[in-house]
Amino acid sequence: MKVLFVTDLHGSRWKYERLFEAAKGFRADVAINGGDMLPWDNDPFRQGRFITNYLDNHFAQFNSAGIYYLCCPGNDDLMIFDPLFEETCDKYPFVVCLAQRKFEVGGYEFIGMNWVVDYPFRLKDRCRMDRDNYVFGAQFGKGLLSAPEGWQEIDDWFAYAKTLPTIEEELNRLVRPKDMSKSVYVIHTPPYGIGLDRYSHGALRAGSKAVYNFLKKYQPKLSLHGHIHESPEVSGRWYAKLGRTTCIQPGQLNEFTYVTMDLSTMKFDRIKEQYVA
Numbered sequence: 563m564k565v566l567f568v569t570d571l572h573g574s575r576w577k578y579e580r581l582f583e584a585a586k587g588f589r590a591d592v593a594i595n596g597g598d599m600l601p602w603d604n605d606p607f608r609q610g611r612f613i614t615n616y617l618d619n620h621f622a623q624f625n626s627a628g629i630y631y632l633c634c635p636g637n638d639d640l641m642i643f644d645p646l647f648e649e650t651c652d653k654y655p656f657v658v659c660l661a662q663r664k665f666e667v668g669g670y671e672f673i674g675m676n677w678v679v680d681y682p683f684r685l686k687d688r689c690r691m692d693r694d695n696y697v698f699g700a701q702f703g704k705g706l707l708s709a710p711e712g713w714q715e716i717d718d719w720f721a722y723a724k725t726l727p728t729i730e731e732e733l734n735r736l737v738r739p740k741d742m743s744k745s746v747y748v749i750h751t752p753p754y755g756i757g758l759d760r761y762s763h764g765a766l767r768a769g770s771k772a773v774y775n776f777l778k779k780y781q782p783k784l785s786l787h788g789h790i791h792e793s794p795e796v797s798g799r800w801y802a803k804l805g806r807t808t809c810i811q812p813g814q815l816n817e818f819t820y821v822t823m824d825l826s827t828m829k830f831d832r833i834k835e836q837y838v839a
Contacts, residue, residue: 591630
């Protein structure tokens with residue numbers, strides 16, 4: 563089975579257009595969009611319009627081409643638009659919202675999770691403590707949740723976060739595959755400490771110890787990640803082995819970056835394309 567994986571497009575239309583062309587050119591059976599799909603600009607509350615006015619047609623292209631499109635919102639995609647996002651996915655038999663779900667195709671089971679470990683940024687829609695003993699870092703201000711009427715400010719984010727399930731608990735809630743050796747996990751936040759979660763000058767890590775422990779314990783065939791856009795350029799590593807599990811983090815900066823893979827041979831290629839007007 564041939565799979566194309568991309569993540570963190572943040573509403574870039576030229577990258578979305580190249581994604582469809584690349585999937586066709588590769589003759590992909592499945593395209594996976596790993597999260598942070600919607601534009602983030604001065605007015606993120608316009609993300610709903612992007613779903614309706616752009617993503618709908620994008621999904622229709624893949625559906626018409628008979629290419630499965632597995633996707634989920636990410637931490638910069640406002641949660642208030644999740645119902646619209648899922649409703650739009652549900653219009654097309656070949657499009658699947660994978661967040662906290664399992665989908666089987668071609669003998670492989672794909673399982674998604676889009677919660678992320680808490681970070682300094684204010685938007686907290688999909689943030690969780692990593693584990694019960696998680697130590698919060700410095701914050702850039704009070705936490706914000708998206709709401710239909712606008713931003714909902716959280717006076718004490720630390721106390722509020724402690725009432726939510728941890729990343730560890732969210733992972734344990736996921737539907738398990740019938741066969742881990744033929745499973746692919748699409749987890750937006752990368753595992754901690756194997757070179758896929760580096761930012762700044764390389765000394766800092768932003769991955770999840772809970773994800774690391776989960777993958778190490780259950781050993782799926784493959785895990786796909788994103789979230790830390792610059793990590794491959796900082797660490798020099800876009801894939802790593804964790805026991806029998808191959809973990810992939812393509813990154814996403816100015817170029818259009820994606821990974822093609824053949825699950826039968828486990829051959830992978832990371833491709834970067836420049837913008838062409």
